[in-house]
Amino acid sequence: MHRARNTKSKRAGGARRDARTPRRARHDRFDLGSLNAPQLEAVLHDDGPMLVLAGAGSGKTRVIIYRITRLVRDGVPPGQILGVTFTNKAAREMRERLTELAGPRGAEVHLSTFHALGLRIIREEREAAGLRAGFCIYDTGDQLSLVRDMMRQTRVADRRLDPGRVLEMILSAKRGRLAGVEVDHEGDEYDVAAAELYPRYVAQMRAFNAIDFDDLILRAQDVLAQPLVRERWQARFSYMLVDEYQDTSPDQLTLLRALAGAKRNICVVGDDDQSIYGWRGAAAGNILSFGKAFPGTREIILDQNYRSTQYILQAANAVIQNNAVRKAKRLWSAGGDGEAVEVVACGTGDDEAAFVVDRIQQLLYEGARADEIAILYRANVQSRAFEELLALERVPFRVVGGQAFFERKEVRDAIAYLAVAQNPLDEVALRRIVNSPPRGIGLTSLERLVQHGENTRKGLWAALVQAGSVDGLSVSAVAGAAQLVGVLAPRARRLRAAAAGELSRQCQELFDQLGLRDAILTADDAPGISAKRLENLDEVVRSIEMFERQSPAALLLAEYLRSSALTQLPGEDGEDRQARVTLMTLHAAKGLEFRYVFLVGIEEDALPHRKTLEEGGDLAEERRLCYVGMTRARERLWITWARRRLRYGRLQERAASRFIAELPVGAGVTTHEHDTSGVSEEEQDQMAQDFFSRMRDRLGIDD
DNA sequence: AGGCTCTCTCTTTTT
DNA sequence: GAGAGAGCCT
Numbered sequence: 001m002h003r004a005r006n007t008k009s010k011r012a013g014g015a016r017r018d019a020r021t022p023r024r025a026r027h028d029r030f031d032l033g034s035l036n037a038p039q040l041e042a043v044l045h046d047d048g049p050m051l052v053l054a055g056a057g058s059g060k061t062r063v064i065i066y067r068i069t070r071l072v073r074d075g076v077p078p079g080q081i082l083g084v085t086f087t088n089k090a091a092r093e094m095r096e097r098l099t100e101l102a103g104p105r106g107a108e109v110h111l112s113t114f115h116a117l118g119l120r121i122i123r124e125e126r127e128a129a130g131l132r133a134g135f136c137i138y139d140t141g142d143q144l145s146l147v148r149d150m151m152r153q154t155r156v157a158d159r160r161l162d163p164g165r166v167l168e169m170i171l172s173a174k175r176g177r178l179a180g181v182e183v184d185h186e187g188d189e190y191d192v193a194a195a196e197l198y199p200r201y202v203a204q205m206r207a208f209n210a211i212d213f214d215d216l217i218l219r220a221q222d223v224l225a226q227p228l229v230r231e232r233w234q235a236r237f238s239y240m241l242v243d244e245y246q247d248t249s250p251d252q253l254t255l256l257r258a259l260a261g262a263k264r265n266i267c268v269v270g271d272d273d274q275s276i277y278g279w280r281g282a283a284a285g286n287i288l289s290f291g292k293a294f295p296g297t298r299e300i301i302l303d304q305n306y307r308s309t310q311y312i313l314q315a316a317n318a319v320i321q322n323n324a325v326r327k328a329k330r331l332w333s334a335g336g337d338g339e340a341v342e343v344v345a346c347g348t349g350d351d352e353a354a355f356v357v358d359r360i361q362q363l364l365y366e367g368a369r370a371d372e373i374a375i376l377y378r379a380n381v382q383s384r385a386f387e388e389l390l391a392l393e394r395v396p397f398r399v400v401g402g403q404a405f406f407e408r409k410e411v412r413d414a415i416a417y418l419a420v421a422q423n424p425l426d427e428v429a430l431r432r433i434v435n436s437p438p439r440g441i442g443l444t445s446l447e448r449l450v451q452h453g454e455n456t457r458k459g460l461w462a463a464l465v466q467a468g469s470v471d472g473l474s475v476s477a478v479a480g481a482a483q484l485v486g487v488l489a490p491r492a493r494r495l496r497a498a499a500a501g502e503l504s505r506q507c508q509e510l511f512d513q514l515g516l517r518d519a520i521l522t523a524d525d526a527p528g529i530s531a532k533r534l535e536n537l538d539e540v541v542r543s544i545e546m547f548e549r550q551s552p553a554a555l556l557l558a559e560y561l562r563s564s565a566l567t568q569l570p571g572e573d574g575e576d577r578q579a580r581v582t583l584m585t586l587h588a589a590k591g592l593e594f595r596y597v598f599l600v601g602i603e604e605d606a607l608p609h610r611k612t613l614e615e616g617g618d619l620a621e622e623r624r625l626c627y628v629g630m631t632r633a634r635e636r637l638w639i640t641w642a643r644r645r646l647r648y649g650r651l652q653e654r655a656a657s658r659f660i661a662e663l664p665v666g667a668g669v670t671t672h673e674h675d676t677s678g679v680s681e682e683e684q685d686q687m688a689q690d691f692f693s694r695m696r697d698r699l700g701i702d703d
Numbered sequence: 704a705g706g707c708t709c710t711c712t713c714t715t716t717t718t
Numbered sequence: 719g720a721g722a723g724a725g726c727c728t
Contacts, residue, residue: 087717115718139718213718247717280716379714381720401716442704566718587715609714625715648713649719 028062028101030069035059042300043067045267049260049294051245051287052269055331056316056631057307057593060269061094064241067267068109069102071239078108082237082259085113086244088567090591094243110237114252115566118216121233123562125223134423134496134558135209137565141412142428143167143212146204149431150197153450161193169194170201175214175251175281207459209425217251224258234261245270245290249281253293264294272327273320274628276587278621288327305331305631307593309338311668312637316630318664323620331631340670341630341637343660347675349601349645353385355674356598356640357393360581363596370396371579372595376586376629378609382601383583390581400584410520410533414511414540415564421492421510422557424461427453431460437519439480448472449481465489487513495557503556504544511537586629597633602626603641607657626659639663643675 032040039059042052043066054060064083072078085091091111098106112120119137122129138146147163147170169190173181181195205211211219224230240260242248245268248256260266268290275284291297305313313331320326346352360373375386383399390397413436419429427450434449435441441449452470453463463470467481491510498506511517520533547560582594601607608622630637641656663669 113718118718137718140716216718276715277717279714381713438704440704585715606714611714646719 028065028097030066030073030101032066032070035063035066036302036304038300038302038304039063039066042267042302043070045298045300047263047265049264049290049297050267051290051297051299052267052302053287053299053327053329054269054271054302055305055329056271056274056628057305058302058331059306060271060302061097061243063302064243064269065094065097065101067241068098069106072102072105072109076239078102078105079110080236080238081109082117082240083109083111084117084240084242084256085111086247088113088116090243091116113566114248114255115213115216118220118255119562119566121220121223122211122216125229128223128226128229129219131211131219132209135211136419136423136426136429136558137216137562138205138210138212138428139565140213142210143171145428145432146201147197149428150200150204151193153447154196154200161189165190166193166197170198171212171214173198174202175218175249177218204427207425208427209423210428214251217249217255221251221255221258224255230258230261233259234263238263238265240266242266242268243270246272246275246284246287247277247282248286250283250286253283253286257293260294266294273323273329273624274590276590276621276625276628278618284621288325301327301329303329303331305333307634308333308631309335309635311338311341312630312633312635314668315341315637315663316627319623319630319659319662320627322662323623325620337668339636340668341639341663343663343665343669343671344638344640345656345671345673345675346640346642347644347673347677349385349642351674351676352600352640352642353389354676356386356600356638357389357395359598359638360390360395360596361393364395368596369579370581373598374582374584374589374592374594374596374632375598375600376584376589376632377599377601378586378606378625380585382606386583386600395581396578397581397583400582401588410516411536411540414516414537415561417488417510417514417516418495418507418557419561420461421488421495422561424492425459427460430464434460434464434484435480437515439483440474440476441480442477445473445477449477498556500548500551500556503548503560504541507544508541511541586625589632590628593632593634595634596636597629597638599626599629599637599639601641601645602639602657602660603645604655604657606654607659623659626657640674 032043035043036059039062042050042063045067052060052063054063068081068083071081083091083094085094091113095107095111098109098111100106102109122131126133126135144163144167147167151161151163151166169181173194181191181198205215224233237259240256242256247270256266256268268287270287272284272287275282275287278284286293291299308316308331310333313333317330321330344352344355346355356375363373364370375383377383380401387397387399413433416429416432419426420433424430431446431450434446449463449467449470450460453460456462464481465485467473467478467485470478473481487510491506491513495503495506495510516537517534520530520537543564544560547563548556551559586599605613607626608619609617611617612619612622630639639660641660642654645652645654665671
């Protein structure tokens with residue numbers, strides 16, 4: 001095995017990269033000879049369950065694509081193959097690479113997210129799933145609105161309880177298919193509130209003909225519990241492949257088992273060391289006990305890494321091996337050692353930002369592209385200091401994630417109008433739009449209408465239709481209701497029946513008639529803002545057009561609404577040709593790779609996050625997060641922390657993360673100080689060395 | 704109904 | 719220190 005030189009020129013680095021990243025090659029040609037032994041074994045495996053433990057950068061996706069292509073080449077009808085991913089993005093990527101490798105037949109393979117798969121089953125088995133036609137899907141925002149409304153209405157919890165937390169409790173009871181929420185501690189307001197609201201939540205969802213994201217999995221599971229239905233679906237898919245298996249929940253596993261049936265041709269691919277979504281229901285245990293769920297499982301380990309240098313892998317391995325419960329594997333690479341991983345102790349948060357931005361500028365000066373560089377952190381707030389300095393220094397950058405997407409009120413409103421047109425029982429949507437744009441129906445009037453709707457058992461929409469006979473409404477409210485009903489009712493039927501080609505036009509007309517554009521223009525936002533919001537509104541109509549073009553004609557509106565709940569509308573800067581430095585959370589970075597990576601703010605309370613430590617959370621998951629971050633780096637990795645940091649408005653003393661102490665300093669990892677507050681270099685070095693020997697002592701690690 | 708001030712908290716996030 | 723949300727005031 002040749003050892004690439006560590007220090008030499010960019011050219012060497014470039015050539016080496018080409019040689020060892022065949023999986024990213026532009027035109028991947030089907031060539032079994034390009035696979036390593038375990039990869040080949042996974043691709044050639046015939047029938048029966050298989051678990052592929054794919055370490056970071058081990059060519060995981062490529063194995064999936066190759067396996068599918070191989071099955072198709074061996075005569076399996078592509079329509080009989082089901083590939084399941086977690087995100088739309090992953091599904092899209094897989095589709096592209098598959099069509100490239102397998103040709104047009106690759107397009108016939110079913111690739112979908114878990115939730116889209118659930119929806120498909122529920123849609124086709126709607127009655128068995130206990131739903132009426134035109135049912136709608138509630139996203140997290142809708143769920144929260146519902147919980148807030150319920151809290152207001154029942155008064156059970158009108159004090160300052162966090163609706164999100166109440167919702168979380170309701171959902172976890174629902175996931176566990178419990179009859180109710182248990183009141184563990186007599187006095188606990190949250191227990192009491194959740195116990196009271198749980199049955200109401202279920203009843204409301206039923207009344208609104210709505211299901212939430214969890215229901216997509218749970219109801220599909222219910223439907224498949226019926227033998228005839230199950231057999232039908234089992235017959236449809238003869239081979240299943242599941243990506244990112246470490247992120248599956250127990251419910252998803254149940255669904256998979258039902259689909260796999262007696263054939264058990266199920267291949268799951270994942271990495272227990274990259275399980276970082278335990279907090280949202282993923283069961284890392286799924287991957288560890290896959291062999292129990294499917295006896296006779298063939299287990300394959302992909303531990304050859306094609307991404308990072310030896311030093312980076314050694315450092316990452318050293319950290320992750322401190323996790324007690326994991327599948328033993330150790331990433332290795334045929335590449336060279338590369339440059340040492342640098343741990344940088346900074347004086348303050350400002351020093352840290354200065355160091356990172358300075359290094360970035362140096363890299364750019366040496367010819368690196370900005371999009372080969374990433375700054376990764378635990379929590380979104382940590383991006384601030386880096387954003388500011390990068391902006392000041394005019395280094396192009398983009399911040400991934402945050403919220404932004406969510407709060408496009410005008411988009412949500414427009415969609416809510418369509419949702420009501422489709423399903424007048426959808427009261428979350430109806431409440432949202434009833435007074436937006438303003439029609440004189442304030443909170444008091446709305447509550448009266450809701451009450452009337454409940455009393456008559458006909459719902460809010462019916463109450464609006466007969467607003468004239470509802471007690472205690474103001475004249476303006478009655479007029480407002482009449483106006484809303486007058487516009488929406490006659491259009492609703494035509495919208496529901498609209499075929500491809502007319503739906504988008506009709507929506508546009510509806511929006512105009514409702515005065516959505518005017519409302520945006522009248523609102524006294526800054527001119528730039530209202531222009532943006534108008535654009536967003538147009539974007540809605542455009543997305544409907546897109547949908548019309550690629551969908552079969554029947555029930556277009558209902559399908560559009562459901563699919564828009566499952567796929568985020570495209571962000572603003574989809575196509576951006578300029579190379580930019582990427583700033584994002586460690587979570588968001590999973591699955592990506594960069595030539596140069598800065599892991600910043602690696603301090604106690606931040607990387608093992610305070611909350612995890614306090615709330616008896618999962619320290620191992622924090623360590624995996626660190627591992628995920630480190631393994632994003634191809635060539636160079638910096639890990640930085642600050643001794644003092646301005647937080648919550650005050651200067652805080654900080655300690656390096658315990659994960660830093662787990663690094664093999666001296667063996668491909670170097671440390672140094674970056675403190676501008678006037679300490680001499682010798683002192684700084686001494687401090688760093690002292691720090692590490694103290695840390696090692698404390699943790700009982702040999703030098 | 705809307706705007707203002709006070710108070711509280713301060714992960715991660717896809718579907 | 720900053721943003722969100724509740725409550726109070728006009």
